[in-house]
Amino acid sequence: MDEPLKRTALYDEHRSLGAKMVPFAGWEMPIQYGSILEEHERVRNACGAFDLSHMGEFWFRGAGARAWVSRLTTNDVGRLDVGRAQYNLMCLPSGGIVDDVIVYRTGEDEYLVVVNAANVEKDRAHVTRGLPPDVRFEDASLTTALVAVQGPRASVVVMAVTNLPVREESIEGLPPFGVRRARVADVDAVIARTGYTGEDGFEIFVEWERAPQVWTRVLAAGASNGIAPIGLGARDTLRLECRYMLYGNDIDETTNPIEAGLGWVVKLDKGEFNGREPVASMKERGPSRRLVGLVVDGGVPRHGYEVTKDGDVVGRVTSGTFGPTVRKNIALAYVPVTLAAIGTPLCVRIRGKDVPASVVKTPFYKRAA
Amino acid sequence: MVPEGLLYSKEHEWVKVDGDVATVGITDFAQEQLGDVVFVELPSKGEQVRQFASLGVVESVKAASDVYSPVSGEVVERNVDVMEKPELVNQSPYQKGWMLKVKLADRGELRDLLSPGDYRAHIGETTGAAGAD
Numbered sequence: 186m187d188e189p190l191k192r193t194a195l196y197d198e199h200r201s202l203g204a205k206m207v208p209f210a211g212w213e214m215p216i217q218y219g220s221i222l223e224e225h226e227r228v229r230n231a232c233g234a235f236d237l238s239h240m241g242e243f244w245f246r247g248a249g250a251r252a253w254v255s256r257l258t259t260n261d262v263g264r265l266d267v268g269r270a271q272y273n274l275m276c277l278p279s280g281g282i283v284d285d286v287i288v289y290r291t292g293e294d295e296y297l298v299v300v301n302a303a304n305v306e307k308d309r310a311h312v313t314r315g316l317p318p319d320v321r322f323e324d325a326s327l328t329t330a331l332v333a334v335q336g337p338r339a340s341v342v343v344m345a346v347t348n349l350p351v352r353e354e355s356i357e358g359l360p361p362f363g364v365r366r367a368r369v370a371d372v373d374a375v376i377a378r379t380g381y382t383g384e385d386g387f388e389i390f391v392e393w394e395r396a397p398q399v400w401t402r403v404l405a406a407g408a409s410n411g412i413a414p415i416g417l418g419a420r421d422t423l424r425l426e427c428r429y430m431l432y433g434n435d436i437d438e439t440t441n442p443i444e445a446g447l448g449w450v451v452k453l454d455k456g457e458f459n460g461r462e463p464v465a466s467m468k469e470r471g472p473s474r475r476l477v478g479l480v481v482d483g484g485v486p487r488h489g490y491e492v493t494k495d496g497d498v499v500g501r502v503t504s505g506t507f508g509p510t511v512r513k514n515i516a517l518a519y520v521p522v523t524l525a526a527i528g529t530p531l532c533v534r535i536r537g538k539d540v541p542a543s544v545v546k547t548p549f550y551k552r553a554a
Numbered sequence: 555m556v557p558e559g560l561l562y563s564k565e566h567e568w569v570k571v572d573g574d575v576a577t578v579g580i581t582d583f584a585q586e587q588l589g590d591v592v593f594v595e596l597p598s599k600g601e602q603v604r605q606f607a608s609l610g611v612v613e614s615v616k617a618a619s620d621v622y623s624p625v626s627g628e629v630v631e632r633n634v635d636v637m638e639k640p641e642l643v644n645q646s647p648y649q650k651g652w653m654l655k656v657k658l659a660d661r662g663e664l665r666d667l668l669s670p671g672d673y674r675a676h677i678g679e680t681t682g683a684a685g686a687d
Contacts (some may be wrong), residue, residue, distance in 0.1 A: 220644075221615045222590040418589075418616060485593050485613040507592035507615055515591070536611065536618070 231411030232336030249319030276460025330396030335386030370402035385429035
């Protein structure tokens, strides 16, 4: 608890940009540089740069890497080609979710797994328990910086600082969910076309000490494209509008992927993996509760608020916010399947008052194709 | 920004007294601390508010915060504009972002409020720049 907060290599940059710094998962991180609403809209309409160096980076290398990563995760790592990435889950034998991750296949026998900052220690123990001798594991979390560039103008900005042929709307160079080694701002990088905002975007992994060079060059190259630094506040509103999960809020070790609506990330036919049995079983008989989207009419729903039906508590909000793009108060909540149909009228208890809400389709926001 | 001619509470509300009616809002310092205001909940006309008790809530993207009434009395008007456009609290905290007009129950309560100078000292403002956290 009393451990000092860690700082990323970009700490001084954030301070000089006027960021408000807050503790997050053991790190001192920028929550906003100015207005969260403006930062959110900038990513939707132009582009933004994020310091995500707090995220964890695990490498798995060797002849057994593929089998081991596949064993640890629910999605089909076996079908992941070199140069491709996928959203994935790690589950406990109980089917509860240890973490949600992105798996990048960066080489024939090389996988990069990016984990949530709050889970690095726990995940490291989880993925190294029983590590086979033909897999070399490296936790590079504290030596790898991560800069994300997200938004409709992101490809133009990234093109200006990399030698990689990144094209808009092109599957050449770097397609969505593609990953490559490249030079970015004259620094050796792993660059992926992934993100957490619902917009086109890139995540650039570099050596810790080189982060300021990449950050500065990206901001300079993006100046004419309306780039600005974006804090974790807007990152949260951006992801929630897209129904992207926040580990610890929407999913955790007590939630099964099926009830979270993550059945699409679970490939039961891929062979044995941690949590397969309970996940298959829930898929078979159907969950008793489901994570649904709510729009609330009169007040901002927040994590932990009760969801009610005719005065009875029927669930809890896992994430909630005012959605800056959708201009509505939105939430995710677990409710009984009998109350999960689109259009079901429910309430969210805000300051003791049951405020009308209804179950809506998610994502709340989807970018135009 | 702490305008002259108003009274202030330690909880960062301002009062403008005009006869026996007080107009109430939150200060520039308060809106700055809150960030983007996205929801404002206010009592209806005819309701009673009590000095230093909660009169309503302002919600920013990140948090909900109580607004405390700097005076006691009956609500004679609430600012419907600010409920429809909460961003007025950020854009114009002392003008368009006002919240309530309250018919003063006890003018003596005004003695418990701060002068502009005292409020500036309270928020650590020395040369006109707000002393952010």
